[in-house]
Amino acid sequence: MGAESASRFERGRWRGRAAAVLPHFVALYVIYHVVGILVGSVPAPGDALNRTAWRNPSVRSEIDAWTARLNRLGWRVTPAELEDTCYHACRRLVAAQHAALTPFQAYQYHTGTQQAWSMFVAPHRHPSLLHIDVRRAGGAWEPVYVARSDTATWRRGQFDHIRFRSAIFRFAWPQYRAAYADFAAWVADRAADDFPDAAEIRIRYFTFTSLSPEQARAGVVPTGAFDHTVTLPLGPRR
């Protein structure tokens, strides 16, 4: 009986000690977690290191606008010089962030607490709209899917899903050429099944310049051009 109460007393003492020490460990962990959040949240323009992305008209117009602004402020710089300056600054920033994140990387990767918050950084002034057409033997091209259309709606439930929208948005950028080729092949495989009498499929983007508010109010129709055109025969896929 005496031994039992002594061991209960001992257990209680240990529990008390643990309760006193635990907040210190929790505090250290929380400091580590929060510093990881803050370091990870520092903008790291990783995509900017891919110079093919700089060829996009939306990016070009941003560089031109900033060049004009800096020149007005007295810093004589050309768009090419500004691009170089930004590129090297981005490289340094990404390298510094990578170094600062090293103690947190494994933790954030395993717990799903990575930070990347570049949301609507800049409007895309030259957006692209996905068009998919099929052609029956000897016939004309027929649109089967046009993004945001209510008439060409083939597999709309899939293409219009937010996750596919994200991917389709990316395919129009030069750094996603390979992924776009994979996507086109996948679309062709589905079309071969869904349109048994079609001979060919054409996948492309209509890239246009967004209308200014004045143009939209005046009823101007957006102008643009088709690009990223991929045409594939469907016969071999059946």
Place this chain on the structure above:
Amino acid sequence: MIARWNRFIGLFRRTEPGDSLAVARIACGLCVLWTIGSMVSAGLVQVLWLDAAHGGYRERVGVNWLVALLGGPEPAVVWTLVIGGLLGGAALVAGIAGRVAALVAGQALTALVFLNSQAAGSYDLMLTNALWILVLSRSTATLSLACRLRRGAWRSAVEVPAWPRYLLLIQLVAIYFSTGIQKLSNCWTPAGGFSALYYILQQPSWQRGDMHWIAHVYPLTQFGTALTWIWELTSPLLLLAVYFRATPQRPGRLRRLFARIHYIPVFVAIGVTMHLLTWLLMDVGTFTWVALAYYPAIARPTTIPRFITRLTNRASPHEKHVCGPSR
């Protein structure tokens, strides 16, 4: 130094009603169900999360540590993660196995999203970050099936550690501030005429419908752009405001100013309006709801229980819903 550290440690001994974390848990669970469930219902699991050999469009998908551990991106593994994520989400909504449910849902979602980063968005990270904080918290102490089974009532007045709520708050502010300082485009600034929102709404990728009409209310979009930009850049003030609110007895002109201008209600009103308008005008997945899932963390710890009590008393005035702490 030691005195300061001990004062700091006091934060981790602080407890409060668990309702804020419980509401965040339910909201996160619903977001998990939506984000994974919508993939299943659209038949996109194999298309976006499996490689070309199994019906996906990508030649090779990304593999994180969990997928590698489970044997690679095979259909059985991916579907296990899908089902695990859905069960985790449902358990979070119901409020059972709180920490385990959050861990399962969070890890499943992280692994699934990693399979195809081209089909992912910041809303995924917002959700997985919130789920990790739920792993650290006692989010099923109230408003949960666990509470009902343990105490015979859906609600309990048992207090839970407050620090996970502070973490939610810090995470929310980090997200807003980080996204604010990245808005470097000319269009977000006065030099670009605060035209960012107008042009973003013209991007077909995220549109719900035709948005040409927005040109007729262009000044409103300019106001919205300026407000969003300033609101995000000044979001760290929210932490200061919450601290001021928790220490009203202390002196200070700034503290009085924050109270006079009702900083926190104004911040919440702008945030909720901005997120709801985003949801109304654009298809951005679960973004709006994941962001709003963090908002219970802003409320005073007693506000949500009081609100729920008022709501439940109105619904059934004769029933008593809350159990006191049993020790």
